[in-house]
Amino acid sequence: MTETVRHRDQTNAAAPSRLQWERYAVRRGDRWRDIWMGRLITTIAVSTIAAIILIFLFIGREAAPVLTSAEVHQEVTVAKMVVPLASRAGRPNEFIWQPVSDTPKYSLPPLLLGTLKATLIAILFATPFAVGAAIYSSEFAPPRIRELIKPVIEMLAGIPSVVMGFFALMVLASVLKDTFGWRFRLNATNAGIALGVAIIPVIYTVAEGALRAVPRHLREAAQALGATPWATARRVILPAAAPGIFAGVTLGLGRAVGETMIVLLASGNAAIWSMSLTDSIRTMSATIAAELAEVVIGSAHYHVLFFIGALLFLITFLVNSLGELYIGRLRRRLTGVAG
Amino acid sequence: MKRIVAAIMGTALLGTLAIAGKPITIKGSDTMVILGQRWAEDYMKTHPGTVIQVTGGGSGTGIAALINGSADIAEASRLMKDKEKQEVKAKRGADVVEIPTALDGIAIYVNEKNPITKITTAQLKSIFQADTKKWTALGGPDAEIVLYSRENNSGTYAYFKEHVLKDEDFSAECQTLPGTAAIINAVAKDPNGIGYGGIGYAKGVRVLSVAGNDSSGYIDPTEANVASGKYPLARYLYWYCAGEPTGDAKQLVNWVLGDAGQKVVSEVGYYPLPKKSATMEKKTK
Numbered sequence: 269m270t271e272t273v274r275h276r277d278q279t280n281a282a283a284p285s286r287l288q289w290e291r292y293a294v295r296r297g298d299r300w301r302d303i304w305m306g307r308l309i310t311t312i313a314v315s316t317i318a319a320i321i322l323i324f325l326f327i328g329r330e331a332a333p334v335l336t337s338a339e340v341h342q343e344v345t346v347a348k349m350v351v352p353l354a355s356r357a358g359r360p361n362e363f364i365w366q367p368v369s370d371t372p373k374y375s376l377p378p379l380l381l382g383t384l385k386a387t388l389i390a391i392l393f394a395t396p397f398a399v400g401a402a403i404y405s406s407e408f409a410p411p412r413i414r415e416l417i418k419p420v421i422e423m424l425a426g427i428p429s430v431v432m433g434f435f436a437l438m439v440l441a442s443v444l445k446d447t448f449g450w451r452f453r454l455n456a457t458n459a460g461i462a463l464g465v466a467i468i469p470v471i472y473t474v475a476e477g478a479l480r481a482v483p484r485h486l487r488e489a490a491q492a493l494g495a496t497p498w499a500t501a502r503r504v505i506l507p508a509a510a511p512g513i514f515a516g517v518t519l520g521l522g523r524a525v526g527e528t529m530i531v532l533l534a535s536g537n538a539a540i541w542s543m544s545l546t547d548s549i550r551t552m553s554a555t556i557a558a559e560l561a562e563v564v565i566g567s568a569h570y571h572v573l574f575f576i577g578a579l580l581f582l583i584t585f586l587v588n589s590l591g592e593l594y595i596g597r598l599r600r601r602l603t604g605v606a607g
Numbered sequence: 608m609k610r611i612v613a614a615i616m617g618t619a620l621l622g623t624l625a626i627a628g629k630p631i632t633i634k635g636s637d638t639m640v641i642l643g644q645r646w647a648e649d650y651m652k653t654h655p656g657t658v659i660q661v662t663g664g665g666s667g668t669g670i671a672a673l674i675n676g677s678a679d680i681a682e683a684s685r686l687m688k689d690k691e692k693q694e695v696k697a698k699r700g701a702d703v704v705e706i707p708t709a710l711d712g713i714a715i716y717v718n719e720k721n722p723i724t725k726i727t728t729a730q731l732k733s734i735f736q737a738d739t740k741k742w743t744a745l746g747g748p749d750a751e752i753v754l755y756s757r758e759n760n761s762g763t764y765a766y767f768k769e770h771v772l773k774d775e776d777f778s779a780e781c782q783t784l785p786g787t788a789a790i791i792n793a794v795a796k797d798p799n800g801i802g803y804g805g806i807g808y809a810k811g812v813r814v815l816s817v818a819g820n821d822s823s824g825y826i827d828p829t830e831a832n833v834a835s836g837k838y839p840l841a842r843y844l845y846w847y848c849a850g851e852p853t854g855d856a857k858q859l860v861n862w863v864l865g866d867a868g869q870k871v872v873s874e875v876g877y878y879p880l881p882k883k884s885a886t887m888e889k890k891t892k
Contacts, residue, residue: 536782
């Protein structure tokens with residue numbers, strides 16, 4: 269509304285023709301449509317936020333008994349979830365995830381470690397590809413090739429994760445095992461690489477945007493000083509876009525932590541406490557996916573799964589907020605420079 | 608999902624109890640609870656007048672409920688002990704009727720390149736608890752054994768844990784896969800793998816013959832050996848009643864043993880009874 273009025277005033281100042289006047293005139297119906305559309309859109313935005321808050325409340329409510337309920341505490345406490353447990357006579361205590369047992373055992377450390385390992389490999393695998401492709405398509409590629417690369421990489425995001433997981437399960441795992449002769453066919457590296465492919469588009473899109481957003485005058489100044497395209501990219505563009513690229517990596521991290529189907533299929537789902545990247549892992553997300561469907565509602569096992577869900581929510585929330593924060597900061601800095 | 612559905616149905620049932628007749632209460636084995644619920648759902652669809660409540664808790668819980676009269680039918684994945692039968696007789700004043708309703712059995716798979724062809728249940732226990740770590744212990748190649756297990760919500764997992772591991776824990780190194788097909792696929796691709804799962808599924812892997820103990824022979828898991836009870840990792844899944852079932856319960860038992868009920872058995876993943884015993888086979892004691 270005010271936007272339109274201001275426009276008209278400006279146009280007025282520039283002494284418009286009669287034709288332009290009619291173009292900017294506010295008709296009576298328009299005003300009501302503006303008001304109602306505004307309200308509708310506000311309502312939609314507010315309900316989205318409300319939905320997120322409600323989901324969080326629901327998860328929190330189902331997870332809370334792990335901390336508060338005496339009934340759940342007979343079977344498991346937070347303390348028992350983080351210390352090694354006795355499993356069999358004559359064996360040292362160990363971290364063990366075995367919820368269906370005479371004495372159910374819910375060790376979280378192997379699940380956290382598994383999630384961490386898969387995410388780490390995914391990021392290490394995806395970042396060079398995604399950032400490299402972003403530098404190429406923003407700095408070096410001729411426009412026509414860039415128009416091809418961008419949609420093709422972003423199409424990766426459209427591959428259903430179950431397809432990616434199935435590919436890793438059937439093909440990638442065999443290739444890796446035959447090449448390196450690892451003991452476990454399904455392992456952290458196998459799942460991590462598949463995850464990495466899935467998050468390449470996330471990192472690429474944000475990184476490419478950040479590189480393209482670097483003000484033109486920086487590029488031109490470097491070239492005027494005689495810098496080669498590579499030197500320009502490496503010494504001027506890349507440092508200027510670094511926070512944006514970092515933000516892209518963080519968003520990819522958030523996606524990798526929560527990704528479920530790929531790790532469920534490709535990781536082996538064994539909750540092993542080991543630092544080796546070639547052992548099988550069981551991630552938090554895969555544990556929930558595998559077990560929640562058949563768990564007895566209201567049991568300790570059920571609440572523990574929601575507790576893991578709450579942890580996962582918290583981790584991805586923190587990671588994503590960090591990413592968004594950096595994107596915002598970058599935007600402010602770059603527009604500041606440009607202004 | 609099925610439990611959620613069952614819970615919703617259970618709540619709905621409570622509302623209809625007042626109008627409908629006395630419900631048939633079925634309680635017991637966790638292995639059978641999904642089977643029981645599927646039977647109940649299908650039966651109630653075709654017999655609107657009957658209300659059936661199915662709950663788990665374990666074979667022992669079901670038998671206890673049968674003894675004290677809080678269940679009409681006990682589901683059990685093991686034979687009832689003589690002592691328990693006497694208690695039913697004493698408390699309920701009727702002989703126990705034992706009704707085998709389905710067959711359950713699991714096969715042990717290894718890769719086709721693995722020379723091993725047979726195994727004892729004691730060796731299996733040692734392998735799946737990572738006490739035996741190499742195939743050399745069984746006369747196989749000098750390679751580390753890779754374990755494939757089912758997810759812990761599976762009845763097969765519970766059965767293996769109970770009968771092979773004697774209720775002890777699996778090794779943490781067991782990879783858990785969703786479904787028998789996934790295990791077969793994994794073992795088929797892994798020369799050092801070993802896994803377990805349904806008998807009907809095995810393709811592309813070697814199925815081992817299994818001995819219950821050192822003195823008994825190694826038995827192939829054919830449907831015939833499962834049906835005769837020779838195969839050590841096979842068992843009947845039973846229903847127990849106090850006295851000959853009558854009325855609605857009798858109809859339900861006949862339905863379960865008939866074609867419709869046995870079709871559900873296959874759908875849930877167990878083995879239907881051999882044809883000849885599909886006519887209400889029972890032993891009284």
